[in-house]
Amino acid sequence: MTARSRPEGARAGQATLHDVARLAGVSIKTVSEVVNRTGRVTPATTARVESAVAALAYQPNLSARRLRRGTTGVIGLAVPELSMSGYFNELSALIVRAAAARGLTVLIEQTDGTREGELRALSGPRRSVMDGLLLNATALDEQDLADRLPLPPTVVLGERRLGAGLDHVTFRNEEAARLVAEHLVGLGRRRILVLGGDPTTSASAARRLDGHRAALEAAGLPFDPELVRDVGLWDHDAGHAAVVRARRDGLRFDAVAAVNDSIAIGALRALHDEGVAVPDEVAVAGIDDIVDARFTFPRLTTVDPRRDELAERAVRALTERIADPTRPAVVQEIEGYLRVRGSTLAGADRRDP
Amino acid sequence: MTARSRPEGARAGQATLHDVARLAGVSIKTVSEVVNRTGRVTPATTARVESAVAALAYQPNLSARRLRRGTTGVIGLAVPELSMSGYFNELSALIVRAAAARGLTVLIEQTDGTREGELRALSGPRRSVMDGLLLNATALDEQDLADRLPLPPTVVLGERRLGAGLDHVTFRNEEAARLVAEHLVGLGRRRILVLGGDPTTSASAARRLDGHRAALEAAGLPFDPELVRDVGLWDHDAGHAAVVRARRDGLRFDAVAAVNDSIAIGALRALHDEGVAVPDEVAVAGIDDIVDARFTFPRLTTVDPRRDELAERAVRALTERIADPTRPAVVQEIEGYLRVRGSTLAGADRRDP
DNA sequence: CTGAAAGCGCTAACAT
DNA sequence: ATGTTAGCGCTTTCAG
Numbered sequence: 001m002t003a004r005s006r007p008e009g010a011r012a013g014q015a016t017l018h019d020v021a022r023l024a025g026v027s028i029k030t031v032s033e034v035v036n037r038t039g040r041v042t043p044a045t046t047a048r049v050e051s052a053v054a055a056l057a058y059q060p061n062l063s064a065r066r067l068r069r070g071t072t073g074v075i076g077l078a079v080p081e082l083s084m085s086g087y088f089n090e091l092s093a094l095i096v097r098a099a100a101a102r103g104l105t106v107l108i109e110q111t112d113g114t115r116e117g118e119l120r121a122l123s124g125p126r127r128s129v130m131d132g133l134l135l136n137a138t139a140l141d142e143q144d145l146a147d148r149l150p151l152p153p154t155v156v157l158g159e160r161r162l163g164a165g166l167d168h169v170t171f172r173n174e175e176a177a178r179l180v181a182e183h184l185v186g187l188g189r190r191r192i193l194v195l196g197g198d199p200t201t202s203a204s205a206a207r208r209l210d211g212h213r214a215a216l217e218a219a220g221l222p223f224d225p226e227l228v229r230d231v232g233l234w235d236h237d238a239g240h241a242a243v244v245r246a247r248r249d250g251l252r253f254d255a256v257a258a259v260n261d262s263i264a265i266g267a268l269r270a271l272h273d274e275g276v277a278v279p280d281e282v283a284v285a286g287i288d289d290i291v292d293a294r295f296t297f298p299r300l301t302t303v304d305p306r307r308d309e310l311a312e313r314a315v316r317a318l319t320e321r322i323a324d325p326t327r328p329a330v331v332q333e334i335e336g337y338l339r340v341r342g343s344t345l346a347g348a349d350r351r352d353p
Numbered sequence: 354m355t356a357r358s359r360p361e362g363a364r365a366g367q368a369t370l371h372d373v374a375r376l377a378g379v380s381i382k383t384v385s386e387v388v389n390r391t392g393r394v395t396p397a398t399t400a401r402v403e404s405a406v407a408a409l410a411y412q413p414n415l416s417a418r419r420l421r422r423g424t425t426g427v428i429g430l431a432v433p434e435l436s437m438s439g440y441f442n443e444l445s446a447l448i449v450r451a452a453a454a455r456g457l458t459v460l461i462e463q464t465d466g467t468r469e470g471e472l473r474a475l476s477g478p479r480r481s482v483m484d485g486l487l488l489n490a491t492a493l494d495e496q497d498l499a500d501r502l503p504l505p506p507t508v509v510l511g512e513r514r515l516g517a518g519l520d521h522v523t524f525r526n527e528e529a530a531r532l533v534a535e536h537l538v539g540l541g542r543r544r545i546l547v548l549g550g551d552p553t554t555s556a557s558a559a560r561r562l563d564g565h566r567a568a569l570e571a572a573g574l575p576f577d578p579e580l581v582r583d584v585g586l587w588d589h590d591a592g593h594a595a596v597v598r599a600r601r602d603g604l605r606f607d608a609v610a611a612v613n614d615s616i617a618i619g620a621l622r623a624l625h626d627e628g629v630a631v632p633d634e635v636a637v638a639g640i641d642d643i644v645d646a647r648f649t650f651p652r653l654t655t656v657d658p659r660r661d662e663l664a665e666r667a668v669r670a671l672t673e674r675i676a677d678p679t680r681p682a683v684v685q686e687i688e689g690y691l692r693v694r695g696s697t698l699a700g701a702d703r704r705d706p
Numbered sequence: 707c708t709g710a711a712a713g714c715g716c717t718a719a720c721a722t
Numbered sequence: 723a724t725g726t727t728a729g730c731g732c733t734t735t736c737a738g
Contacts, residue, residue: 017715
């Protein structure tokens, strides 16, 4: 009479709580409590259950657990892209690891750094399979978020400081840009070409520009808007094209401060192509300290954003937000370290690998 | 009297099949059939159900579906590493995309290229949450697999050709190495330093070496085992160290054929550090065509392994294997294209970006 | 072509 | 401290 239809999926043959309970001679509730370390079970029973678990190689069925608990065990990670800049793949690898340590699976979504892509991650259909979202927002503005309140558990990463009472784990961009500019100014550079996004639409670009200007100001140097260029996508090709264009425009500069390492690497390439000596004629610096920054010619001066710290804190903030949706929003800022190499300081590479 | 305990998880408030059925005035079975496009439902009913689905913004609960179907909707991807070589992050991004197109989530696992890591991916505890596994094996041997038969759905990627009746999607390594060697020989290079893994333990290294030897043989050139070096990890640092060591050993060579681009980039860096002109004194080539290969000094000659094709075929092979565990194993080989750039041919860069 | 109902494996309220 | 049991949302057999 039963509508018997044992699904023969991937887990066919797996032991269940019932099997373990039968073998251990206890009820499934007891097994569940032992497995989840919840409730009080006597040590003797616990031991019996545990040996039954081991004997049957029992693995909890996550689908069932999640169905019951109402969660999915999946968190989303929305980043602009994965395969271009070197930054986001390194960050993603760290986040995947940090999440795995908490039993969470990461669903990676690429937004292409567009408002549409970010909105899709924020409230598209895939959102329904996630317990929470780590959103590296670059194009969204505060109004976009305000329109969608209350949001499911969301932690904003990266540059953008969005209000709306959201948790943030941000890298101190202003600081990073300031470190770079101070370093370049300290080396006697006076005309620093800033390669980044459009400060009127990208808040990250704006904040880095703030840091840059602050450093110039502190040094008593003038700020020339001519020297700020929007490169579009933040990848190698964009950096290359921007430098070629700047030189074609007859712009004079003795340093390049790029908003990330990929742009800086493209810039290095372009300067080399045009026969400009680095760092003698033009010093070049990036931000991110990606692996490749140690293998350019010359090696690239950059800012280490401590991705590991960012990843760890981001996942922790999200799990805490998921556990308690009502707690007040927390903003965490991570400071970077300047790594001086040969692209700004001749001879600095001698100590590097 | 009911043990009421409505879980208030992430999906609280979501519409269910029941809600849709009630609104459409049909049974949940009908809704299920419409949503899954299974069974025959009259167009009129279908339309009614669909508008109810839209009205309630219904999203199927994947945990429930999976519990019922016995599958998880998750496939694993085991790769040596994610953040070093440039190859695996680009490949992973493509695989994540190909899987997402089929409604699958990818769980990425890093094996560090060790036998232990690969065995863990193959039969560790996390395996129980996956419907299938894409395994990029580099250290496992045939016996390891034979010991574990029958395996859950598994597709082997990459270099290693393991027997045991498994599906494979492989890149034609021998061919790739042959292309590189023929190119170098055609340029008049006679002493080609081969940077790769130990051919006695890494089958991939062995096969690339086969291709290399075949090319030398076809050209009537001698093969000098002195010129083959195991670099350890296949990353920038390893390539750098290997070249430094080779030169310290007094080895003479007029070309470097690296088993991947990261090693080649490290080699370029080392040659540059030691004042060796590339390509005049030593030509350098890699395999993988990672993004960075277009931004080295000079740009790196390499082989495009058509990762997009690999990703697409791998995911397809795995879904087919999951759907039909009994079908005969399929082996697919993908051929690469040689990309000639300035690291082997002076002047070749003029056309590149 | 549609409806009713069992039950996937797990958690937790309730009972003992 | 342990047992019993309802039911999470879905798919699917069986009946109509």
